[in-house]
Amino acid sequence: MLVTGAAQGLGKASSFAFGRRGARIVMVDLNEPGLNDTVAELRNQGIECAGLVANIAESGAPQTIVDRTIQLFGSLNILVNNAAVSSVEALLDVTESEWDKIFAVNVKALFFLLQAAARVMKTGGGGRIINVSSPGTRMTLTNYTSYATSKAAVDYITRTAAANLGPHGITVNAIAPGRMDTPMQRITEESNAAAMGVDLESYIQSRTVDIPLRRRTTPEEVAEGIVWLATQAASYVTANRLNISGGLELD
Numbered sequence: 001m002l003v004t005g006a007a008q009g010l011g012k013a014s015s016f017a018f019g020r021r022g023a024r025i026v027m028v029d030l031n032e033p034g035l036n037d038t039v040a041e042l043r044n045q046g047i048e049c050a051g052l053v054a055n056i057a058e059s060g061a062p063q064t065i066v067d068r069t070i071q072l073f074g075s076l077n078i079l080v081n082n083a084a085v086s087s088v089e090a091l092l093d094v095t096e097s098e099w100d101k102i103f104a105v106n107v108k109a110l111f112f113l114l115q116a117a118a119r120v121m122k123t124g125g126g127g128r129i130i131n132v133s134s135p136g137t138r139m140t141l142t143n144y145t146s147y148a149t150s151k152a153a154v155d156y157i158t159r160t161a162a163a164n165l166g167p168h169g170i171t172v173n174a175i176a177p178g179r180m181d182t183p184m185q186r187i188t189e190e191s192n193a194a195a196m197g198v199d200l201e202s203y204i205q206s207r208t209v210d211i212p213l214r215r216r217t218t219p220e221e222v223a224e225g226i227v228w229l230a231t232q233a234a235s236y237v238t239a240n241r242l243n244i245s246g247g248l249e250l251d
């Protein structure tokens with residue numbers, strides 16, 4: 001299986017969650033030291049895995065990553081399309097370069113990884129693809145214009161991929177994680193608090209008490225939902241978006 005953005009946060013937790021269940025994992029990230037540490041941690045726990053240092057947004061990288069996965073482990077039946085970048089900017093301040101950066105990783109790379117993986121899964125008897133989206137696509141937010149728009153694209157890619165790939169035995173779902181205290185969340189909240197001129201700790205507190213379950217989640221808790229989408233129990237689940245947000249996302 002293949003997990004992108006595996007050096008830290010949700011990608012790392014997902015790699016552990018699958019690895020503990022016996023999966024053999026190719027873990028991709030552009031953060032080489034972080035990825036090496038994570039690979040070492042998994043191997044210490046007896047998990048069979050390999051690290052692939054790559055920028056998924058580079059031209060041709062998705063195909064190279066999938067080819068390398070097949071060289072390493074001979075098959076590919078689960079893809080967790082997790083790597084993403086975020087940015088904080090009000091709509092009137094969005095720049096073309098920031099928009100392109102966000103879309104190159106969150107949308108273009110995610111789509112071409114899905115496409116390259118699906119071609120392998122089609123000939124390999126099927127598979128499971130899980131794309132990481134965000135509750136942000138269904139909320140009224142000010143400072144997340146390019147990020148939330150990119151995740152809305154992830155939702156549509158999920159639906160069209162489910163429709164196109166279902167006949168080949170490939171399920172495609174998204175998950176919408178709640179607020180996890182990962183490096184991405186920290187940077188985003190620091191930027192937001194600074195932009196709003198409010199104290200960081202009170203801002204974080206206000207973004208915790210507005211969650212119906214009154215607590216943030218963890219990458220480990222969300223990873224269990226990702227794993228579930230790859231289990232036999234979810235064999236008839238496709239084109240779905242699993243809300244693991246503690247009730248933050250309300251349809």
Ligand SMILES: NC(=O)c1ccc[n+]([C@@H]2O[C@H](COP(=O)([O-])OP(=O)(O)OC[C@H]3O[C@@H](n4cnc5c(N)ncnc54)[C@H](O)[C@@H]3O)[C@@H](O)[C@H]2O)c1
Binds near residue numbers: 031183
């Ligand atoms: N943290 C949250 O609260 C939260 C909430 C909703 C959705 N999400 C989504 O969950 C996913 C994981 O987020 P996280 O909080 O663990 O983020 P993170 O920033 O902590 O980890 C993301 C990883 O992706 C890697 N990455 C980024 N760009 C890359 C590229 N071009 N090529 C290869 N690797 C790249 C980073 O190096 C990093 O290791 C993302 O899709 C994010 O949008 C996070």
